[in-house]
Amino acid sequence: MSRAVDPSRMSDDCIFCSIVAGDIPARTVHETDEVIAFLDANPLARGHTLVIPKAHAKHIGDLNETASGALFAAVTELTPRIQSAVDADGANVGINDGEAAGQEVPHAHVHIIPRFEGDGGAPIHAVGGKRPNLSDDELDEVATAVTAAIDG
Numbered sequence: 363m364s365r366a367v368d369p370s371r372m373s374d375d376c377i378f379c380s381i382v383a384g385d386i387p388a389r390t391v392h393e394t395d396e397v398i399a400f401l402d403a404n405p406l407a408r409g410h411t412l413v414i415p416k417a418h419a420k421h422i423g424d425l426n427e428t429a430s431g432a433l434f435a436a437v438t439e440l441t442p443r444i445q446s447a448v449d450a451d452g453a454n455v456g457i458n459d460g461e462a463a464g465q466e467v468p469h470a471h472v473h474i475i476p477r478f479e480g481d482g483g484a485p486i487h488a489v490g491g492k493r494p495n496l497s498d499d500e501l502d503e504v505a506t507a508v509t510a511a512i513d514g
C-alpha cells in the first residue's frame with residue numbers, strides 16, 4: 363500500500379524512504395506523522411525494532427527539532443513496550459551514525475534490541491574499537507574541544 367509522501371522529505375534509492383512510502387513491505391509496529399517503527403528484517407534478537415524519522419536524513423545531527431523530538435519520544439515509549447511484548451530482560455538502544463560506525467542504510471535509525479539473560483550478547487561498550495589511553499591533560503583537552511563545539 364503506497365502512502366502519499368511529500369517528495370521533498372524523501373531520497374531516491376533509500377530503502378527506508380521506500381518503507382515510509384509503503385513501496386517496500388515491512389512489519390510496521392508503530393506509526394505517527396513523523397516516525398515509523400518496524401521490525402528489523404535481519405533481527406539480532408526477537409523483537410529487534412528500528413525506529414526512523416519519516417523525513418529522510420542521513421545523520422542523527424541532520425534531524426530538525428521536530429523530527430528529533432518525535433524520534434526520541436517514540437524510542438522512549440516503544441523500548442519498554444517491545445521488551446514486554448517479547449518478555450525480554452533488558453534492551454540495547456543504539457544508533458550507527460556514519461559508515462565508520464557501521465551505518466549501512468543512509469537514513470537515520472535507532473535500533474531497539476531486546477536482550478535476554480544469558481543470550482551471549484555484549485553491552486554497547488563492545489561496539490568501540492581499541493580503547494585510547496588518555497591522560498588527565500588529554501581528557502581535559504577533549505572536554506574543552508567538545509564544550510567549544512557545543513557552545514560554538
Ligand SMILES: [Zn+2]
Nearest residue numbers: 376379418469
Ligand atoms: Zn531515506
